Amino acid sequence: MDECKIIVMGFGSVGQGIVKAIKMEKDKILETLGINLKIVAVADSCSSAINPDGLNVEELLKTKSEKGKLGQCPNCGTTNTDTDVLDNVDYDVLMECTPTNIDDGEPARTLTLKAFSQGKDVVTSNKGHLALNYKELDDAAKANNVMFKFEASVGGAMPIINYAKDALSGNQIISIIGILNGTTNYILSRMTSEGSSYPDTLKESQMLGIAETNPTQDVEGIDAACKAVILSNSVLGQPATYSDVEVEGISNITSEAVSLAKENGYLIKLITEVSPKTLKVSPRLVKQGSSYDLNGTLNMATLKTDLADEVTTVGKGAGSLETASAMMTDLITILRTKN
Ligand SMILES: NC(=O)c1ccc[n+]([C@@H]2O[C@H](COP(=O)([O-])OP(=O)(O)OC[C@H]3O[C@@H](n4cnc5c(N)ncnc54)[C@H](O)[C@@H]3O)[C@@H](O)[C@H]2O)c1
Numbered sequence: 001m002d003e004c005k006i007i008v009m010g011f012g013s014v015g016q017g018i019v020k021a022i023k024m025e026k027d028k029i030l031e032t033l034g035i036n037l038k039i040v041a042v043a044d045s046c047s048s049a050i051n052p053d054g055l056n057v058e059e060l061l062k063t064k065s066e067k068g069k070l071g072q073c074p075n076c077g078t079t080n081t082d083t084d085v086l087d088n089v090d091y092d093v094l095m096e097c098t099p100t101n102i103d104d105g106e107p108a109r110t111l112t113l114k115a116f117s118q119g120k121d122v123v124t125s126n127k128g129h130l131a132l133n134y135k136e137l138d139d140a141a142k143a144n145n146v147m148f149k150f151e152a153s154v155g156g157a158m159p160i161i162n163y164a165k166d167a168l169s170g171n172q173i174i175s176i177i178g179i180l181n182g183t184t185n186y187i188l189s190r191m192t193s194e195g196s197s198y199p200d201t202l203k204e205s206q207m208l209g210i211a212e213t214n215p216t217q218d219v220e221g222i223d224a225a226c227k228a229v230i231l232s233n234s235v236l237g238q239p240a241t242y243s244d245v246e247v248e249g250i251s252n253i254t255s256e257a258v259s260l261a262k263e264n265g266y267l268i269k270l271i272t273e274v275s276p277k278t279l280k281v282s283p284r285l286v287k288q289g290s291s292y293d294l295n296g297t298l299n300m301a302t303l304k305t306d307l308a309d310e311v312t313t314v315g316k317g318a319g320s321l322e323t324a325s326a327m328m329t330d331l332i333t334i335l336r337t338k339n
């Protein structure tokens with residue numbers, strides 16, 4: 001393989017981070033793996049930019065910011081979107097970052113299954129299709145002999161899925177507990193440190209590109225519940241689906257409750273617990289100064305193992321380039337495997 005042709009599906013916070021990251025890391029990948037990364041198509045919800053010779057990243061970002069639609073890109077804009085792009089463009093890897101949909105997993109489910117049926121590898125940051133259809137997707141990837149990588153779907157830049165499966169592969173992972181939503185951690189830590197109001201901090205997290213397309217998914221614990229399902233299936237090897245998770249979010253947490261906890265040496269955090277017996281997301285009191293005492297978009301997870309005892313991982317759980325970091329790692333794993 002001397003070239004890898006990439007389609008980016010979804011051009012919001014994460015999709016824009018991906019094209020920037022590819023531009024930033026392209027030379028290093030060419031130098032170390034001898035593979036030239038080429039973005040041949042990028043699609044948003046209503047249009048796309050396509051060029052088999054490779055798209056210009058600056059032009060994509062400028063057009064999206066000034067005109068709102070990739071279809072307005074001079075010379076390469078098209079009205080093709082979604083599966084039409086997959087049918088009409090020659091590519092090797094789909095990088096899928098459309099909005100998480102917890103009702104039916106679409107459009108990610110259809111896009112992913114289509115890419116598999118075309119014999120293509122897929123990297124995703126999406127959680128909806130994984131939380132609803134994990135087995136179907138895993139089986140389809142195996143049946144088509146393609147790679148399906150989703151490190152970015154849990155914890156953004158924080159290594160967790162690959163970490164558990166590679167760095168801790170000599171261990172059995174027994175349970176995982178931690179903070180797995182950056183938006184709620186950002187909101188709760190700003191409420192604690194600055195007394196900011198809940199609605200103001202939620203608006204800020206949307207501006208920062210860390211909240212979900214529908215931020216209810218963050219504050220009601222839905223996003224963290226999807227992550228619990230993904231970890232249960234992929235790391236614990238315990239089949240689970242979204243309806244198995246007990247979920248409570250932070251929308252009822254008042255500034256008064258946050259202040260009272262603080263006065264008594266505690267913090268309120270949205271905690272996710274994953275074990276063969278428990279799949280649970282809920283706000284809990286944690287001690288100030290403990291490993292849960294992390295601010296901003298930071299996520300953390302403690303993995304309980306049979307040999308290594310407890311191992312804790314920490315990192316930025318959300319953000320445009322931060323999430324792209326995890327997707328780039330998955331892309332490089334695919335390139336190394338196929339090379
Ligand atoms: N923002 C983060 O920090 C972050 C981190 C990890 C994972 N994620 C996940 O990554 C995905 C993208 O998140 P985001 O923050 O970029 O969302 P976003 O709302 O900023 O962007 C989503 C993009 O997808 C486009 N889209 C919608 N339907 C489409 C379709 N059928 N075909 C092509 N494009 C379509 C939208 O137009 C938009 O450009 C979500 O699934 C989210 O859960 C986000």
Ligand SMILES: N[C@@H](CCO)C(=O)O
Pocket residue numbers: 152153154155156180181182183184210211212218223317318319
């Ligand atoms: N909205 C998610 C993005 C990362 O999955 C969060 O805040 O954690």
